[in-house]
Amino acid sequence: MSVHTLHFGDExxxxxxxxxRRLESLARLDFATFGTVRDQMATLESLDRQYGxxxxxxxxxxxxxxxxxxSELARWEADAARRVPGAVExxxxxxxxxxxxxxxxxxxxxxVEPVVNALARRANGARGKAEAAAAFxxxxxxxxxxxxxxxxxxxxxxxxRPWRLLHANLAITAIxxxxxxxxxxxxxxxxxxxxDERASFYAEARALALAPGISPVVRALIEERCAKWx
Numbered sequence: 001m002s003v004h005t006l007h008f009g010d011e012x013x014x015x016x017x018x019x020x021r022r023l024e025s026l027a028r029l030d031f032a033t034f035g036t037v038r039d040q041m042a043t044l045e046s047l048d049r050q051y052g053x054x055x056x057x058x059x060x061x062x063x064x065x066x067x068x069x070x071s072e073l074a075r076w077e078a079d080a081a082r083r084v085p086g087a088v089e090x091x092x093x094x095x096x097x098x099x100x101x102x103x104x105x106x107x108x109x110x111x112v113e114p115v116v117n118a119l120a121r122r123a124n125g126a127r128g129k130a131e132a133a134a135a136f137x138x139x140x141x142x143x144x145x146x147x148x149x150x151x152x153x154x155x156x157x158x159x160x161r162p163w164r165l166l167h168a169n170l171a172i173t174a175i176x177x178x179x180x181x182x183x184x185x186x187x188x189x190x191x192x193x194x195x196d197e198r199a200s201f202y203a204e205a206r207a208l209a210l211a212p213g214i215s216p217v218v219r220a221l222i223e224e225r226c227a228k229w230x
Contacts (some may be wrong), residue, residue, distance in 0.1 A: 002180070012053020012104050016045050020096035022090060027157040030086055031076050040069050044101055054104040066102045066109035071093060074114035092118035099142060109145050112162040116142075120165070125171045132176040136186070139170045143189070148187045156196065168201065175205065175222075178215045187225055 014170065027034055043065055050058055073095045080087040095118040102109050108114060123135040142165050144176050153163040167190045174186035191198050202225040209219045 001011075001229060010053040013045075013048045014053070015097070015104075016048050016053060016101055018043060019094065019101065022097065026076070026087065026090060026094070027083055029076075030082065031079065033072055037069060037072050040065055040072075044098075047080045047105070051105075051227045052222055063102070063103070063108045063110050066098060066107055069098045070109075070111040070114040073098070074111075074117070077114070077117075088121070092121050094139060096122065099145075100138075103141050103145050109142065110149075112146055112150070112166075114141075114167050116162050116169070120169050123169060123176070126173075126176065126217065129177050129179070133179065133182065136170065136177060136182055139166060139173060139230050140185075141209075142166065143170065151193065152191065153193075164194060164197070168197075171201065171205075175218055178218055180217060180221065181219050183218065187221070189226075191229075198225070202226045 023037065023041055031037075047057060047059075048063070061095045070128055073091055077088055077091045077095075082089055095114050099115045099118075101107075120134060122138070123132060126132040126135055128166065146162070146166070150163040151167075153161060155161050167186075169201050170187040171183075174182040177183070194201070202222055204224050206219075206224045207213075209222050
């Protein structure tokens with residue numbers, strides 16, 4: 001007779017419980033708003049229990065709870081960066097976890113900047129191609145979520161606008177994976193999303209690709225885009 005282990009809840013619910021555990025580990029930092037964030041996380045867990053860990057929610061204003069969490073986590077990150085540098089990675093993991101909760105439930109991400117910044121730090125801290133590829137996948141998921149609201153981005157005066165950074169960071173992260181399929185996907189996405197900036201992006205990438213140790217395949221893919229958009 002085979003023995004089967006019982007699991008409580010689905011994979012989405014398990015991920016939310018893990019996210020709550022991560023947040024609880026930050027209680028030691030004594031953030032003034034920790035109780036508020038704990039209550040907001042309890043709301044996410046309650047919604048998981050009621051509707052399932054990955055179901056589309058038949059509710060309005062859930063995006064405001066997610067945005068409030070991201071805004072508060074951004075304030076925590078700024079505080080922790082000054083006094084507890086080692087906590088930033090844990091706060092970033094929480095911010096990414098909240099974003100993934102929203103994506104699983106098809107909830108729009110409206111406070112995008114904290115997620116973009118957390119993903120950028122995750123990509124910059126990647127140890128090897130596998131971790132870079134994981135960061136790439138997270139960026140893809142966020143881009144798909146925010147595209148309905150940001151894809152018509154006409155703002156050009158602010159180089160830090162989320163739509164631009166998401167696509168530039170996706171392309172840079174793809175280059176670090178050295179995976180031709182990921183690079184091609186990211187370059188196509190950047191070409192479509194940032195038509196005014198693609199030529200300058202590839203020119204800068206080509207200059208960096210001349211450094212020793214850069215894969216010839218990567219260099220060739222960048223050269224191809226340079227030739228296309230020069």
